[in-house]
Amino acid sequence: MAMSWLRRVTGRFPSVVIARRNISRARTRSLLAAAAIMIGVVAIGAIGAGGAAFKESQLDRIQEQGATNVYVSPGFDKEDRYFDRTDLMRIDETVGGAGIVATESRSMEYRVRSNRQRSLSVTYLDDPRRLHEVAVGEIPANWRRSAVVSSEFAAEYDLEPGDRIVLAPETDEGETAEFRAYRVTAVLAETQAFGVDQVYLPIEATGDRRYGQVRITTESVEEAEAAAAALREEFNGRKDTLIVFELTSLVRLFKSIVNGINVFLAGLGSLSLLVAGVSIANTMLMSVTKRREEIGVLRAVGYSKVDILRILLVEATLLGAIGAAIGIALALLVVLAANAIFLGSPFAFTSGSILYLVGAVAFGIGTSLVAGAYPAWRAANERPVEALRG
Amino acid sequence: MAPEPNEDDGRWQEAGDHATSETIPTDAIIRGTDVVKEYETGGQIVRALKGVDFGIAPADFVAVVGPSGSGKSTLLNLLGLLDVATSGDVRLRGRDVSTFTDRERTRKRKETIGFVFQSFYLIPTLTALENVEMPRMLDRTPTKTRQRARQLLERVGLGDRLDHYPDELSGGQKQRVAIARSLINDPDIVLADEPTGNLDRDTGDRILELFDELRRDENVAVVTVTHDDYVAEAADRVVTLIDGRIRETESRRANFEEGPDP
Numbered sequence: 345m346a347m348s349w350l351r352r353v354t355g356r357f358p359s360v361v362i363a364r365r366n367i368s369r370a371r372t373r374s375l376l377a378a379a380a381i382m383i384g385v386v387a388i389g390a391i392g393a394g395g396a397a398f399k400e401s402q403l404d405r406i407q408e409q410g411a412t413n414v415y416v417s418p419g420f421d422k423e424d425r426y427f428d429r430t431d432l433m434r435i436d437e438t439v440g441g442a443g444i445v446a447t448e449s450r451s452m453e454y455r456v457r458s459n460r461q462r463s464l465s466v467t468y469l470d471d472p473r474r475l476h477e478v479a480v481g482e483i484p485a486n487w488r489r490s491a492v493v494s495s496e497f498a499a500e501y502d503l504e505p506g507d508r509i510v511l512a513p514e515t516d517e518g519e520t521a522e523f524r525a526y527r528v529t530a531v532l533a534e535t536q537a538f539g540v541d542q543v544y545l546p547i548e549a550t551g552d553r554r555y556g557q558v559r560i561t562t563e564s565v566e567e568a569e570a571a572a573a574a575l576r577e578e579f580n581g582r583k584d585t586l587i588v589f590e591l592t593s594l595v596r597l598f599k600s601i602v603n604g605i606n607v608f609l610a611g612l613g614s615l616s617l618l619v620a621g622v623s624i625a626n627t628m629l630m631s632v633t634k635r636r637e638e639i640g641v642l643r644a645v646g647y648s649k650v651d652i653l654r655i656l657l658v659e660a661t662l663l664g665a666i667g668a669a670i671g672i673a674l675a676l677l678v679v680l681a682a683n684a685i686f687l688g689s690p691f692a693f694t695s696g697s698i699l700y701l702v703g704a705v706a707f708g709i710g711t712s713l714v715a716g717a718y719p720a721w722r723a724a725n726e727r728p729v730e731a732l733r734g
Numbered sequence: 735m736a737p738e739p740n741e742d743d744g745r746w747q748e749a750g751d752h753a754t755s756e757t758i759p760t761d762a763i764i765r766g767t768d769v770v771k772e773y774e775t776g777g778q779i780v781r782a783l784k785g786v787d788f789g790i791a792p793a794d795f796v797a798v799v800g801p802s803g804s805g806k807s808t809l810l811n812l813l814g815l816l817d818v819a820t821s822g823d824v825r826l827r828g829r830d831v832s833t834f835t836d837r838e839r840t841r842k843r844k845e846t847i848g849f850v851f852q853s854f855y856l857i858p859t860l861t862a863l864e865n866v867e868m869p870r871m872l873d874r875t876p877t878k879t880r881q882r883a884r885q886l887l888e889r890v891g892l893g894d895r896l897d898h899y900p901d902e903l904s905g906g907q908k909q910r911v912a913i914a915r916s917l918i919n920d921p922d923i924v925l926a927d928e929p930t931g932n933l934d935r936d937t938g939d940r941i942l943e944l945f946d947e948l949r950r951d952e953n954v955a956v957v958t959v960t961h962d963d964y965v966a967e968a969a970d971r972v973v974t975l976i977d978g979r980i981r982e983t984e985s986r987r988a989n990f991e992e993g994p995d996p
């Protein structure tokens with residue numbers, strides 16, 4: 345029989361049955377208390393998990409842009425404001441197996457037509473293929489007087505391999521620029537990566553083989569961090585010979601900022617749970633005051649203090665659980681939306697957002713439990729003789 | 735006042751040389767000697783019981799009478815292990831109850847005592863049947879408990895009101911539910927503090943009649959505080975309390991046949 349089966353199950357958890365009945369007795373008051381918990385859970389869950397989704401999406405973007413790279417430029421204490429061959433060898437030694445690419449960036453004038461020119465940034469280096477993929481054309485081993493252009497640049501000026509571009513080093517006011525023609529030998533593939541210049545020229549074209557920046561490419565974020573640390577230790581002991589910049593430090597900074605904001609907002613959410621706790625405590629106090637005699641009878645017929653305590657704590661917890669259940673359902677809706685917006689799929693839960701959701705529920709129920717403790721303790725310790733003196 | 739002679743099978747003896755001599759059964763479930771109970775309220779000490787002797791034997795039917803404030807409820811609270819005496823000796827089956835912890839007292843209370851109150855104190859969210867089950871709800875024997883509760887409700891004449899809530903029952907019916915509840919743990923003693931106080935005369939009489947039947951059918955001692963004259967006829971003994979002292983104990987034990995009922 346279904347009824348007797350149900351009874352056997354509920355008979356196992358009598359305090360839950362008793363608690364449920366008591367909650368439904370003062371329905372409005374119970375609902376208000378549960379609603380307070382619900383608001384707190386929604387606040388923590390939605391803010392925390394939504395923020396986690398946002399953080400994840402921004403982190404993804406940063407990773408994509410080469411968080412495995414370390415960029416090095418001459419430090420303030422370096423006598424020459426550039427790296428020469430010796431410097432490069434020392435850097436190469438310091439970072440071990442990681443691949444290093446030395447570059448020099450300069451501004452140049454690009455003559456679009458005979459009567460029109462614009463300024464652009466040019467990167468000099470040994471081999472562009474070590475930085476970027478080539479889409480069309482190819483780079484000869486000796487590419488003196490050739491140029492490689494980015495896909496955007498090629499698209500903007502309608503360039504393809506074989507075309508010529510005319511460039512001149514930027515000059516001070518009054519000086520006449522010395523234009524030279526370079527043949528476009530390759531166009532780079534399109535990329536989202538950070539730091540793609542418009543035009544690449546061979547390092548020999550600088551005339552002096554001086555490099556302004558070294559890029560160190562590693563396999564993982566951890567290796568990048570290790571390389572950066574090694575460089576700082578080797579070169580920046582007493583003087584700042586190098587400026588070492590790795591995206592991972594940016595990632596770390598970003599993480600700590602977003603985490604800080606998130607924790608702060610979720611903390612504000614917890615404040616609402618504090619208010620909810622007061623509400624639960626108030627509800628429970630009213631409830632045990634109203635049921636003073638009833639609890640006295642329970643004590644008289646053999647319920648121990650611990651039994652009373654348990655029943656009332658179950659009741660407070662149940663109130664919290666009802667609020668938390670509704671709250672987490674609402675918070676989930678918010679997080680599904682946040683996931684869809686930031687991460688492209690409503691179900692792209694990050695471990696951070698799951699932690700916040702679980703934490704919100706635990707915090708909501710925990711708050712109710714703590715809030716119910718004092719009323720329960722007071723009721724359990726009331727002497728039944730006093731309660732029943734009517 | 736001369737102590738009353740032993741009347742029947744020698745279960746009665748003199749209560750010693752106290753001012754208020756009483757007949758006390760030797761096989762008492764609970765017995766008290768020279769029991770004093772004081773309350774302290776606002777720095778003032780009220781002496782509610784000023785040295786009384788009592789004893790409740792199995793299947794006893796004792797009526798406690800006396801004016802308001804004479805200490806009747808106080809006495810019942812001590813008998814029911816709800817409170818402890820200020821001085822004197824209270825023993826449950828020979829064990830000094832003042833040595834019990836709160837936990838032990840609660841357990842003994844559950845095993846030994848059933849309570850019936852003037853204002854019924856039924857739980858409004860529970861049906862009649864559930865109210866009767868209530869003292870055993872934490873025992874995790876739901877099937878057995880339900881069986882016994884149903885049986886008891888039928889016994890008190892409420893077999894057709896099992897699923898009614900207290901506010902759907904009359905005063906007399908509520909008190910019957912409360913009586914069934916007091917018996918669910920198969921106690922040795924049922925303590926009733928003015929159980930008919932909120933009932934009209936006829937209903938109250940029927941409740942007391944029920945007590946008289948039950949204490950024989952269920953083999954349970956009944957101690958009831960009452961103002962009802964009917965009890966004077968039905969009870970084995972009438973204990974009269976005046977100002978914290980037992981003034982007279984009237985034993986009518988001889989009026990009842992002893993031995994098992996047919």
Ligand SMILES: Nc1ncnc2c1ncn2[C@@H]1O[C@H](COP(=O)(O)OP(=O)(O)O)[C@@H](O)[C@H]1O
Nearest residue numbers: 773775780782801802803804805806807808809
């Ligand atoms: N908890 C208490 N605190 C202070 N005084 C009490 C308390 N309970 C009873 N009393 C006092 O003890 C005396 C006896 O009370 P009670 O046993 O309730 O009498 P009865 O039940 O016969 O009316 C009364 O004077 C009453 O005021």
Ligand SMILES: [Mg+2]
Nearest residue numbers: 806807808927
């Ligand atoms: Mg009284």
